[in-house]
Amino acid sequence: MSAPARPDPWAQLRALTGARIALGRCGSGQPTAAQLDFAAAHALARDAVHQPLDTDALAEAWAALGHGPARRVHSRADSRATYLQRPDLGRRLAEADAARLAADAATAGEHDLAIVVGDGLAAPAAQNHALPLLAALLPRLAGRRLAPLVIAEQARVALGDEIGAALRARLVLVLLGERPGLSAPDSLGAYLTYAPRVGRRDAERNCLSNIRPAGLPPAAAAGKLAWLVDQALSRQLTGIGLKDEADLPGLAAP
Amino acid sequence: MSLAAAVGVRRYAFADLREVLAKASPLRSGDAMAGIAAGSAAERVAACRVLADLPLRRLRDEQLIAYESDEVTRLIVDSHDGAAFAPVAGQTVGEFREWLLADSTGQAELAALAPGLTPEMVAAVSKLMRNQDLIAVARKCRVVTAFRDTIGLPGRLAVRLQPNHPTDDARGIAAALLDGLMYGVGDAVIGINPASDSPAALAALWRMLDELIARFAIPTQSCVLTHVSSQIAAIEAGLPVDLVFQSVAGTEAANAGFGINLAMLQEAREAALSLQRGTLGEHVMYFETGQGSALSANAHHGVDQQTCEARAYAVARQFKPLLVNSVVGFIGPEYLYDGKQIIRAGLEDHFCGKLLGLPMGCDICYTNHAEADQDDMDNLLVLLGTAGVNFIMGVPGADDIMLNYQSTSFHDQLFVRQALGLKRAPEFESWLQAMGLADSDGRLLPAAADQRLLRDLTRGLA
Numbered sequence: 153m154s155a156p157a158r159p160d161p162w163a164q165l166r167a168l169t170g171a172r173i174a175l176g177r178c179g180s181g182q183p184t185a186a187q188l189d190f191a192a193a194h195a196l197a198r199d200a201v202h203q204p205l206d207t208d209a210l211a212e213a214w215a216a217l218g219h220g221p222a223r224r225v226h227s228r229a230d231s232r233a234t235y236l237q238r239p240d241l242g243r244r245l246a247e248a249d250a251a252r253l254a255a256d257a258a259t260a261g262e263h264d265l266a267i268v269v270g271d272g273l274a275a276p277a278a279q280n281h282a283l284p285l286l287a288a289l290l291p292r293l294a295g296r297r298l299a300p301l302v303i304a305e306q307a308r309v310a311l312g313d314e315i316g317a318a319l320r321a322r323l324v325l326v327l328l329g330e331r332p333g334l335s336a337p338d339s340l341g342a343y344l345t346y347a348p349r350v351g352r353r354d355a356e357r358n359c360l361s362n363i364r365p366a367g368l369p370p371a372a373a374a375g376k377l378a379w380l381v382d383q384a385l386s387r388q389l390t391g392i393g394l395k396d397e398a399d400l401p402g403l404a405a406p
Numbered sequence: 407m408s409l410a411a412a413v414g415v416r417r418y419a420f421a422d423l424r425e426v427l428a429k430a431s432p433l434r435s436g437d438a439m440a441g442i443a444a445g446s447a448a449e450r451v452a453a454c455r456v457l458a459d460l461p462l463r464r465l466r467d468e469q470l471i472a473y474e475s476d477e478v479t480r481l482i483v484d485s486h487d488g489a490a491f492a493p494v495a496g497q498t499v500g501e502f503r504e505w506l507l508a509d510s511t512g513q514a515e516l517a518a519l520a521p522g523l524t525p526e527m528v529a530a531v532s533k534l535m536r537n538q539d540l541i542a543v544a545r546k547c548r549v550v551t552a553f554r555d556t557i558g559l560p561g562r563l564a565v566r567l568q569p570n571h572p573t574d575d576a577r578g579i580a581a582a583l584l585d586g587l588m589y590g591v592g593d594a595v596i597g598i599n600p601a602s603d604s605p606a607a608l609a610a611l612w613r614m615l616d617e618l619i620a621r622f623a624i625p626t627q628s629c630v631l632t633h634v635s636s637q638i639a640a641i642e643a644g645l646p647v648d649l650v651f652q653s654v655a656g657t658e659a660a661n662a663g664f665g666i667n668l669a670m671l672q673e674a675r676e677a678a679l680s681l682q683r684g685t686l687g688e689h690v691m692y693f694e695t696g697q698g699s700a701l702s703a704n705a706h707h708g709v710d711q712q713t714c715e716a717r718a719y720a721v722a723r724q725f726k727p728l729l730v731n732s733v734v735g736f737i738g739p740e741y742l743y744d745g746k747q748i749i750r751a752g753l754e755d756h757f758c759g760k761l762l763g764l765p766m767g768c769d770i771c772y773t774n775h776a777e778a779d780q781d782d783m784d785n786l787l788v789l790l791g792t793a794g795v796n797f798i799m800g801v802p803g804a805d806d807i808m809l810n811y812q813s814t815s816f817h818d819q820l821f822v823r824q825a826l827g828l829k830r831a832p833e834f835e836s837w838l839q840a841m842g843l844a845d846s847d848g849r850l851l852p853a854a855a856d857q858r859l860l861r862d863l864t865r866g867l868a
Contacts, residue, residue: 164864165581165584165585165864165867166581168575168577168578168580168581168867169571169575169577169578169579169581169582169802169807170572170578170807171569171570171571171578171581171582171802171803171805171807172802172803172804172805172815173581173582173585173802173803174585175802175803175817177817177820179824180817180818180820180821180823180824181817181821182803182815182817186803190780190803190804190805193805194774194779194780194812197774198774200774201774201775236739236740236743236775237435237438237439237739237740237743238439238740239439239740240439273775331738331773331774331775331810332774332775333774333807333810333811334774334805334807334810334812335805335807335810
């Protein structure tokens with residue numbers, strides 16, 4: 153072996169940032185280990201985008217929490233490829249599901265809060281972190297009238313607007329997977345929208361992002377969400393007005 | 407003239423110029439989402455045939471977005487140089503393509519023509535071009551700009567050093583910055599996308615970059631990529647602002663979505679010029695663009711995303727930028743679905759910008775939900791290097807940990823320099839030699855532990 157990859161001499165600087173610095177080089181190329189590290193991170197992110205949501209497992213885990221059975225719906229995007237290219241279709245319910253939700257809601261009363269768990273751009277985020285978050289959140293919502301949990305496939309944030317309106321909910325909470333990055337393929341986003349109806353804008357929502365054990369842990373996120381739910385219901389709004397006071401980031405929806 | 411043509415046994419008719427341009431565009435997901443893409447491959451070629459026979463003049467005389475309701479249209483119409491347009495004024499779009507490709511059309515002719523071209527003309531002709539045509543014509547164009555170094559000279563490629571950090575941590579940014587400089591990156595600009603928009607956090611970044619550039623006499627310029635209004639405020643507060651950045655789009659309504667208009671950009675340019683911080687030139691603006699921005703703001707007026715993008719270059723051109731960067735794959739697969747669409751768009755944007763006289767660079771990039779990977783980026787890097795792109799990005803390991811997307815790495819720029827024989831900006835190349843970072847051919851030297859930049863900056867970070 154001659155001319156191995158030359159290591160950069162300031163590797164100690166790597167401790168200062170998560171950026172891929174001080175990788176060393178072989179000619180103009182990256183050393184093999186660095187190249188494969190990158191490939192592994194990209195592979196996890198790609199798989200996160202394309203892995204389907206296991207709705208059976210989610211529904212079972214939800215039932216075990218003792219809040220009644222979950223409903224399952226699908227957006228108008230009938231495949232992952234369509235979902236990725238047509239965000240507008242991911243924001244609307246499949247017609248049969250819309251009719252079914254509306255029929256059910258006709259016999260039920262109003263609700264304070266509807267909760268939607270969707271795949272978004274990374275089903276593993278919803279699969280792994282939604283139930284731990286809800287398990288921590290539900291005890292803090294005692295006394296609130298909760299609509300049945302809705303599990304949604306090929307869902308964008310705004311799908312919650314149509315679901316919340318159909319369920320006659322004053323507030324809708326949507327939990328779904330955020331666009332995966334190389335450093336975090338399973339970040340969950342939580343979006344809260346008061347008076348949900350089709351056509352709500354992103355500025356009318358509050359958002360918590362990067363919910364995952366190594367980011368904003370689900371239990372901590374539950375505390376913030378419980379505060380936001382209380383504020384939203386008592387002040388009858390979500391969005392910029394709530395964000396400023398709570399000092400929470402209002403991020404654009406995926 | 408009727409807007410109709412036959413392909414095979416069928417005749418296709420089009421209602422107006424907007425429809426012809428949209429349906430002549432190579433397939434991309436954004437136009438399909440907008441509902442304006444060709445319905446079949448044959449219809450696309452029919453639209454191209456109509457476009458080929460269309461007089462260029464008609465694209466000047468007939469507006470896609472009304473003059474009365476859009477200040478970008480007014481800018482395009484009012485700044486059109488009829489005398490510069492004269493050499494091609496009698497041509498159809500198809501003839502114009504052939505004129506651009508002809509051996510007798512060179513750098514001087516293209517530079518003289520630029521003020522006579524409108525975004526709609528360059529977008530139209532690009533739709534009749536294959537990728538090799540886009541490269542062949544763009545590489546004949548030469549757009550040179552300067553602030554503290556000179557960018558866009560023949561045989562040169564500059565790189566933006568992009569040392570972003572998710573919490574703007576000064577030491578984290580400095581570590582990435584040092585790594586980039588050691589790779590000979592940073593002649594286009596040292597540009598940070600801040601996570602914060604608080605004035606104090608931004609001020610710290612401007613001061614840090616200013617001190618670094620002054621301390622080592624680096625022939626480059628800094629930029630903190632925040633909203634233009636924050637940069638105007640920073641200049642008024644006495645902060646050391648080199649370049650003023652802003653994202654721009656091709657319609658008045660889309661720019662309103664960015665919270666800007668032409669008057670604000672003019673104010674920003676005048677504020678930056680007032681500081682007189684450039685030593686070699688007065689190009690003080692840095693613009694970013696990208697296909698799909700108008701559609702995502704629901705502000706496209708039924709115009710296809712590539713033509714909207716070319717209109718953004720008319721906005722940029724007005725303010726004499728140092729750098730214009732098409733951030734081509736950042737927007738996501740609903741606008742550019744896969745590597746093929748991203749590569750095509752990158753070549754179109756570079757071609758259109760260069761024809762209009764802009765110092766075009768490209769953020770060769772993608773997100774994890776697009777059907778693309780590093781191999782696609784390698785392809786576009788070589789293609790744009792061949793086309794003579796003015797600058798690209800330099801991101802540690804191609805992984806931007808603040809913006810969460812993948813761009814080109816410090817290694818990638820070394821690769822394309824070696825593969826295509828591309829040098830850095832001359833002033834920066836000399837600085838690297840003086841610092842002992844590169845030899846007289848621009849090849850990186852092994853970094854010794856006592857190298858001054860490394861020693862001084864590492865000490866500061868200890």
